[in-house]
Amino acid sequence: MELPSEHTIARGLLAGQASAWESMYDTLAPRIWQSVARRVGPHQHEVADIVQETFLAAAGSLRTFDPSRGTLWGWLSGIARRQAALYFRRRQTRPPSFETSLFDAESAQLETSEPxxxxxxxxxxxxxxxxxxxxxxxxxxxxxxxxxxxxxxxxxxxxxxxxxxxxxxxxxxxxxxxxxxxxxxxxxxxxxxx
The missing domain is CATH 1.10.10.10 (Winged helix-like DNA-binding domain superfamily/Winged helix DNA-binding domain)
Structure with a gap:
């Protein structure tokens, strides 16, 4: 199945077509996921939350999308960047937590070639x-x-x-x-x- 172009999806979104949301998700979610994962790291739950927040924010701010100012990908990736920045801000307000599993096996690690x-x-x-x-x-x-x-x-x-x-x-x-x-x-x- 061939996915529609971003231009076609954008027209559908602006026309209020519900199917355009599904097309946008199918087309752009993998790229958004990859972009968020690069920012946040290999924390699948956090990445999933940020991707979800990105699409929810997009739904709430569709009126701000203007195809003459840029692509659908550019608009959505900008929302993802802001959601990732919010993630980092929220983390800064919490005390850092260290995974105890890193320290549990310290003596065993000394005898191996593992880091x-x-x-x-x-x-x-x-x-x-x-x-x-x-x-x-x-x-x-x-x-x-x-x-x-x-x-x-x-x-x-x-x-x-x-x-x-x-x-x-x-x-x-x-x-x-x-x-x-x-x-x-x-x-x-x-x-x-x-």
Whole structure:
């Protein structure tokens, strides 16, 4: 079954067609899920909650969607970014909790080649800081960094995708990395080396 185009879905949504909501979900939910998971991490329940909140917020604010200002994906991914930011704000108001399972087997870990609990915790904290910093960036910088370093697209592939020169893309990538360093410094409260 071929899914309808975003343009067709957008027209249906604006015309009040209930079937357009189902089409939007079927077409865009996997991309929204992936986008949210990159921001929040591998916490399936939190990702599911944020994706659900994204579609609920979209239903409540459909009147703000203007196809002349951007794509349906851009509008919905912007809502997802805001929902993920709300998730991070809510987490900051709660005291941090550490999983005791990381510390339970510390002595057993010392005798194996598996990572130590402290290393696992440090890696998890670093990954969370990077996700939070990425969510603070302009969408084009975030998408570029994710495509380059997580999806491992080459500069040539990215330049072709964005219909730009490799030189222009390298400049934009350098600006995106600087913005990420600055965001990481704000998230961690530490100076991040260039």
């Amino acid at each position: 130590l609990p402290a290393d696992l915790l440090s890696a998890a904290e670093t990954a969370q800081s990077v996700r939070e910093a990425l969510s603070m960036l302009p969408l084009d910088y975030e998408e570029l960094l994710v495509a380059r370093y997580l999806d491992e697209l080459s500069l040539d592939e990215l330049a072709a995708r964005d219909a730009t020169s490799t030189t222009a893309l390298q400049s934009k990538l350098a600006r995106a990395r600087r913005a990420l360093r600055s965001a990481l410094a704000r998230v961690t409260g530490e100076r991040v080396l260039p």
